[in-house]
Amino acid sequence: MLLTLFTNDPNLAKQADLAGIDRIGLDLEHLGKRQRQGHLKTWISDHQLTDLHLIQEQLSNAQLFVRTNPIHPNLKEEIDLLIDHGVQSLMLPYFTSAKDAIKFVEWIDGRADVSLLVETAASAVRLPEIMKLEGVHDIHIGLNDLHLSLKISSHFELLQSDFMKMLTQQLRDSGKLFGFGGIGRYGDQRLPIPSDLIYAQYAYHGAKSALVSRVFTRSDGSDIDLTEEVKKALNRLNYWFNCDQQTLNNAHDQLTTLIKEKKGLCG
Numbered sequence: 001m002l003l004t005l006f007t008n009d010p011n012l013a014k015q016a017d018l019a020g021i022d023r024i025g026l027d028l029e030h031l032g033k034r035q036r037q038g039h040l041k042t043w044i045s046d047h048q049l050t051d052l053h054l055i056q057e058q059l060s061n062a063q064l065f066v067r068t069n070p071i072h073p074n075l076k077e078e079i080d081l082l083i084d085h086g087v088q089s090l091m092l093p094y095f096t097s098a099k100d101a102i103k104f105v106e107w108i109d110g111r112a113d114v115s116l117l118v119e120t121a122a123s124a125v126r127l128p129e130i131m132k133l134e135g136v137h138d139i140h141i142g143l144n145d146l147h148l149s150l151k152i153s154s155h156f157e158l159l160q161s162d163f164m165k166m167l168t169q170q171l172r173d174s175g176k177l178f179g180f181g182g183i184g185r186y187g188d189q190r191l192p193i194p195s196d197l198i199y200a201q202y203a204y205h206g207a208k209s210a211l212v213s214r215v216f217t218r219s220d221g222s223d224i225d226l227t228e229e230v231k232k233a234l235n236r237l238n239y240w241f242n243c244d245q246q247t248l249n250n251a252h253d254q255l256t257t258l259i260k261e262k263k264g265l266c267g
Helices: 009-021 034-038 049-057 074-083 098-107 123-124 143-150 155-159 163-172 193-207 227-242 245-261
Strands: 003-004 021-025 063-067 089-092 111-117 137-140 177-181 209-212
Touching: 003 009, 009 021, 009 049, 021 049, 049 074, 063 245, 074 089, 074 098, 089 098, 089 143, 098 111, 111 123, 111 177, 123 143, 137 209, 143 155, 155 163, 155 245, 163 177, 163 193, 177 193, 193 227, 193 245
Parallel strands: 003 021, 003 209, 021 063, 063 089, 089 111, 111 137, 137 177, 177 209
Antiparallel strands: none
């Protein structure tokens, strides 16, 4: 399982690196995100380029990772600057076409891993074309923006939908490494949907990449042994990936029922 953590906290970056998280770095997507998600309770990054060196110093094992801005006139210069600063993996957010993704791949030019964030209705519809592009390391389905783009009630409704199943089946058939959303700590009782039920969806959809959500590392004030928490999460994900299809189908049905029971999580 490829795990990615956004943070500008050097101490957390060091803990995450020791815990075995694969990609650690900054979310530098600032153009347009507050306008799209400002009314939601989603996290909007305040990370800055000046944070990058502080994170880089803490990494011995993980890749230094950055989510860039969407396509804009100066993105190539932004990419060049990030790679010059040692970034090893870059994610393109909020794009709409294969042409956008091709530009991103060409501008990186093999100097870093390419991750594409499918989070617009247009890019989702064009996924069969996008996933065939050469030079793409992985594809991530962004549930927050995609559910807004599709004009449905929540990212949970998207997760349990037939549309999501269609997208992930296309990605499975392509053999491309892909993921979606983020995971919380195993057994965290504060979450609207139990984390274990979300873990099951990764196996159900065949997704082998995930973001490590804020609630994974931010608790009620008590200390978290991140190495132990990552180990528990990976062990539980491994359990689900070794389950038979009927067990995974049951977990998906349980998620659908629970979402529909919880007001505001599904239309």
